[in-house]
Amino acid sequence: MQPIRMNTPASLVEDRANVLFIDGNATNRQTFASAFACDFDVRLAGSMEEAWEILAEGRTDVVICEQLLPGILGSDALGQVKQRHPRAKRMLITEHADLRSLVDALNNAGVCHYISKPWEVDAVRTAVRDAHASLQAQDAQSALTSQLLESNRQLEFALRQRLLS
Numbered sequence: 001m002q003p004i005r006m007n008t009p010a011s012l013v014e015d016r017a018n019v020l021f022i023d024g025n026a027t028n029r030q031t032f033a034s035a036f037a038c039d040f041d042v043r044l045a046g047s048m049e050e051a052w053e054i055l056a057e058g059r060t061d062v063v064i065c066e067q068l069l070p071g072i073l074g075s076d077a078l079g080q081v082k083q084r085h086p087r088a089k090r091m092l093i094t095e096h097a098d099l100r101s102l103v104d105a106l107n108n109a110g111v112c113h114y115i116s117k118p119w120e121v122d123a124v125r126t127a128v129r130d131a132h133a134s135l136q137a138q139d140a141q142s143a144l145t146s147q148l149l150e151s152n153r154q155l156e157f158a159l160r161q162r163l164l165s
Helices: 026-036 048-057 074-084 099-107 121-164
Strands: 018-022 041-045 062-066 089-094 113-116
Touching: 018 026, 018 048, 026 041, 026 121, 041 048, 048 062, 048 074, 062 074, 062 121, 074 089, 074 099, 089 099, 089 121, 113 121
Parallel strands: 018 041, 018 062, 062 089, 089 113
Antiparallel strands: none
C-alpha cells in the first residue's frame, strides 16, 4: 500500500515520519489516515500479515498498533515488530487496556507511548513527532559514531606507518 501523501514541498517530505497504523477496523484506519496524512507518511494495515508486507517495503519510523487485532494482541504484535524492526518506535492504542497488556507492551514490546481511545489528534501528533525526533537523534548519533570510528582507524594506521618508518 502506498503512503498517503498530500502535496508537500520535497524538502519537507524527507523530514516526515513514516507511520504504520495497524487496526482491524477499516473505519479506524480511514479516520487515522484522514487525521494525519498532512503531517506524516501514513500507511495502513488491517492485520499483521499486511503490516509485515509494509514493513518489508522499507523504512518505517513509528508503528502504532491497536491492542485487539485479528488473531493476535497488539502488545504481542509489537513485540514481534521489536525483534524484526528494532529501529521503529512502537506505540499501543486501545480502549480495552488492562494492566497486564500495558506491562507486556512496555516490557516485551518496548513501546514508547500508550494511546487511549478515543484519541486526541494533537496528543497523537505530538507523540509521533517526539518519537520521530528521537529516531533522528539516534541516527545522527550513529553517524557521528561511525565517523569517529573511521577517524580513529585512520589515525591508528597513520601512527603505525610513522612508527614503521
